[in-house]
Amino acid sequence: MTEHSHLSDMELRVRSLESLLTDKGLVDPAALDAIVDTYENKVGPRNGARVVARAWVDGDYKQWLLRDATAAINSLGYVSTQGADIVVLENTDAVHNLTVCTLCSCYPWAVLGLPPAWYKSFPYRARAVKDPRGVLAEFGQILDDDVEVRVWDSTAEVRYLVLPQRPAGTDGLNEDELAGLVTRNSMIGTERLAGD
Amino acid sequence: MTSAAGSTCGPTPSELPSLPRDEDGPVFQEPWEAQAFAMTVWLHEKGHFTWPEWAECLSREITAAQGTGDPDLGDTYYLHWLKALEGLVAEKGLLTSADLAKRKTAWDRAAHATPHGQPIILPPDA
Numbered sequence: 001m002t003e004h005s006h007l008s009d010m011e012l013r014v015r016s017l018e019s020l021l022t023d024k025g026l027v028d029p030a031a032l033d034a035i036v037d038t039y040e041n042k043v044g045p046r047n048g049a050r051v052v053a054r055a056w057v058d059g060d061y062k063q064w065l066l067r068d069a070t071a072a073i074n075s076l077g078y079v080s081t082q083g084a085d086i087v088v089l090e091n092t093d094a095v096h097n098l099t100v101c102t103l104c105s106c107y108p109w110a111v112l113g114l115p116p117a118w119y120k121s122f123p124y125r126a127r128a129v130k131d132p133r134g135v136l137a138e139f140g141q142i143l144d145d146d147v148e149v150r151v152w153d154s155t156a157e158v159r160y161l162v163l164p165q166r167p168a169g170t171d172g173l174n175e176d177e178l179a180g181l182v183t184r185n186s187m188i189g190t191e192r193l194a195g196d
Numbered sequence: 197m198t199s200a201a202g203s204t205c206g207p208t209p210s211e212l213p214s215l216p217r218d219e220d221g222p223v224f225q226e227p228w229e230a231q232a233f234a235m236t237v238w239l240h241e242k243g244h245f246t247w248p249e250w251a252e253c254l255s256r257e258i259t260a261a262q263g264t265g266d267p268d269l270g271d272t273y274y275l276h277w278l279k280a281l282e283g284l285v286a287e288k289g290l291l292t293s294a295d296l297a298k299r300k301t302a303w304d305r306a307a308h309a310t311p312h313g314q315p316i317i318l319p320p321d322a
Contacts, residue, residue: 005307005316012307015301020291021319027238033219035234042222045270070222081237082247103255105273114223114233117270122262124270156251 028185030031041131045077047183048161051111052187053179055088056166066090069161073111078158080110091192096143098136098189099152099160100128106154108161110178112187129153139190162189229274236281244288253280253287 007015021027022105051073055062065072069088070080080086086108089097101107107115118124127135132149136142143149153158164186170178185191224230240247256277262268284289301319310316 003312005310005312005314006314007303007307009232009280010228010229010275010298012241012303013282013296014231014235015303016296017281017285017291019303020295020299021239021285024290026242026244026290028233032231035237036224036230039233045311081241084247104251104258107252111302116272119270120273121270122239122268156248195258 010189012125013166026139036146039109039114040054043109045111045182045187046179047076047113047147048108048187049179049182050175051076051078051088051161052182053175055163056178062163064107065163073161078110080108082109082156084108084157084159085153086111086159086161088161089150091189093165094146095148095150096136096158096189096192097152097162098128098132099154100125100163101154102129103155106156106159108114108159110185111161116184136190138184141190141192143192162187163175164191164193169195207248224274225271227236229277232274232278236277239285239290243289250280250284253284254322256280 018027018029018032023030047159051065054076055065059119061072071084072088073079073086084106090098091097100119105115105120105125107119111153124135132151133143136149154160166178167181170181173181181193183191183193186193211250224233227316234251240250252282256279257280258268258273261272261276267273282296286296303316306318307316
């Protein structure tokens with residue numbers, strides 16, 4: 001007897017949605033493949049790192065970014081297709097910003113790609129608000145008591161991107177080299193860059 | 197904005213579960229997750245629903261799953277996503293739940309009729 005194929009419950013449900021929507025002309029399988037390719041290969045935290053590095057080297061750009069992040073980020077070619085506005089939060093010696101989406105997992109896809117599993121998890125969503133210093137400690141980030149931690153809860157309309165402080169001792173680096181120092185977590189706020 | 201420093205509401209930190217951690221691994225764990233994601237992005241781009249409508253639908257599914265015991269560690273995220281998408285396409289009148297159930301049975305039959313390793317094709321009368 002030849003062994004037959006098996007599709008999991010989720011595979012069956014997704015195939016059902018896709019084939020019915022395709023039959024009705026509501027989706028185009030080739031377009032779906034292009035979307036997956038974009039999110040797997042083309043958008044990611046490197047986009048956000050370029051935004052941060054530009055802000056570090058160009059004071060005018062930084063002011064624009066803090067005033068109207070959506071426009072300043074669009075100017076670099078990174079555009080949200082979800083229609084959400086982005087707000088950039090500047091870390092300073094006195095303030096550390098941490099972002100979360102307590103309800104679901106809103107996230108600035110255009111600049112950070114899709115979120116890591118922990119960002120989507122209930123423990124992070126719950127604890128980022130109730131115990132931000134504890135969460136930061138689990139990420140290895142111990143902040144001085146005099147640093148204020150601000151927690152920002154994303155929505156479908158507004159997403160946040162943290163602007164980390166430029167690390168000390170990087171005066172000689174160019175924009176590309178600086179972008180290489182910017183991590184995904186530093187733009188979510190669960191990491192402070194060396195010297196940040 | 198929530199300035200959470202000094203907050204005393206809710207459970208104390210020690211009662212809360214620990215955070216799942218990951219490396220910068222693959223975005224999707226399995227291909228069906230990517231397909232469900234892409235269909236949602238596409239239908240939104242084509243104006244079938246707004247992103248706030250989608251976010252509300254998704255957060256409702258996540259909350260419902262927690263109510264039935266899902267520890268919700270991020271690995272079941274696309275299960276909630278898929279359920280939210282099924283609900284929203286029905287709510288928006290793009291497909292009916294009956295259509296979906298019938299098509300699911302057809303795909304299951306097609307899989308069983310296909311030798312392992314061969315592409316699974318839906319019969320034209322499905």
